[in-house]
Amino acid sequence: MRAWQANIRTVTPYVPGEQPKGEHLVKLNTNENPYPPSPFVKNAMDEMDYDKFRKYPDPASAVLTKALCEYYRMEEDEIFVGVGSDDVIAMSFLTFFNSQKPVLFPEVSYSFYKVWAELFRIPYETPALDENFLIHTEDYYRENGGIIFPNPNAPTGVFMPLSEVEDIIAHNQDSVVIVDEAYIDFGGESAAGLIKKYENLLVVQTFSKSRSMAGMRIGYAMGNKDLIRALNDVKYSYNSYTMNMPSQILGAEAVKDDSYFKETIEKIITTREKAKKRLSELGFTFPDSMANFIFASHREKKAEDIYLALREKQIFVRYFKQPGLDNHLRITIGTDEEMEKLYDFLEKFLSS
């Protein structure tokens, strides 16, 4: 080993989810929205002045923040925007979990929480879910340096009722509690309404799922102005220009088109409810999902075998080869047409 190599940080490289390419494949593996973004986004893109690319983007992303504030009827100092909710949450770990006490998050939840805690050397503990993949609120009634959980949870899709979310927040007024609502728009009830009541609450959402804009990298956090100021201070202290100009403009347009948004969500929910019925009939069991995916296990066939067989037919779902999760498939809700291809194949495969 060369001397300079000794100073290199060694990490366990994460392998991003498969992004297969091709015309006829059915991609139900990364929880993307099967519908395009709002036509408002297309119009704004068509009108965008490329000459403006030569200038630095607005570091405060004011156009986007303003659109979100109008949508949620919040003040501009109550919303922080970042380059995807990954960026927002990583920055929140850095900003709010700066103590020696362990941060708490569910053992089964978004896999990056652990990564960020380790990156920033934040101690953490991970209470287990019960056998039905439920979070028990009382596991979060102990001393901690902060709390974060997804609601609905990932990769289970299970939604925790708002009363239980509030229990956790109310029991932890000495810590910042972050509710990661990446999938909230698919039928859950957001905790955003509790922000005025609890000053220790931060609610994080994203444009990647319900707003069909994963490719643009837009996420945001809502909270009282002290929390938002702290996030902005940390952000500006080390990188002022993070969100590029098209994301700011196109993100704002997406927010303005509420009827398209609602219509798209409605279609996905309808397809999901149909999927629950069809997958049950095909012999799958799953916790009830309020997200745009279903975390399903088959009564007879091994998840890995189904995953590989589907893959062979260019139908991609997500399979996690980890203890506790390795007999489940996370199936993203696609269009009705895509889902029919899935059912058709499963029908044949499972009866063979």
Added chain:
Amino acid sequence: MRAWQANIRTVTPYVPGEQPKGEHLVKLNTNENPYPPSPFVKNAMDEMDYDKFRKYPDPASAVLTKALCEYYRMEEDEIFVGVGSDDVIAMSFLTFFNSQKPVLFPEVSYSFYKVWAELFRIPYETPALDENFLIHTEDYYRENGGIIFPNPNAPTGVFMPLSEVEDIIAHNQDSVVIVDEAYIDFGGESAAGLIKKYENLLVVQTFSKSRSMAGMRIGYAMGNKDLIRALNDVKYSYNSYTMNMPSQILGAEAVKDDSYFKETIEKIITTREKAKKRLSELGFTFPDSMANFIFASHREKKAEDIYLALREKQIFVRYFKQPGLDNHLRITIGTDEEMEKLYDFLEKFLSS
């Protein structure tokens, strides 16, 4: 103070450079390119399929990496792309400067080096420049945990000849040496050609200045494949999807249009050389600049007074209120027309 506030990281918030808005102002304060990006960028934007926004962007930014590799005749595993060179350099600090020995960078240089060192708790030392704003290579011949310097330097615009850059790299083969070439295209000679010779060399460049795409946030690093792999490992370990889809596609297009690129650079260099002559005639002195800005001091009038008077006339230049720099103005090279407005006003103001 509430208990949760005790866990909040406290930082010195950075105040981003002024971004004044208006039709008739002359903006020479943030080293942006006065010309639009290549028409290739506009064409690609016009043809972009907004439906694809719904999918996650390619985490490897392959389209962009490939375009850069073809341009520089490098291999794809020798280039790393990030969200602006700020992102690339911050990630490089995290990846390569992971030791207890001090990292070295010039006392007068890019102000964020200090910020990232502090953020990641990396010790650092900052050798002073001489009275002519020159870096002395021998200041970098001592034990260290890594070296970084901009070439040309900022905010001075001084270019260090490649032979001296090579001296520093050759004397420090036990450390990673990062040459930050944000302004290299305006007449300097890049160290990229030394990458095959020195495996400890990382060269960082950006689309924000010479390629007129500050608004898109694109930067990149070139180095031997071990360095690039280490950067990618660190990046993937905590955030896989950072660069959005339009930046990847439009960035690649910008690289393909080399004749437009050269033409734009040529115009800026011509304007800069004219500016040197005009500013000298107006009583300014400055180190010879190879960047798209001039760091000028007036023989009689105080820099701050000139700055304020210009500002009053909607002509914005950059003024740093810090010891050692506070009698200089950093003047970005704009179009000839913008520069004429500057000279006209200075002529009147300085003779009054």
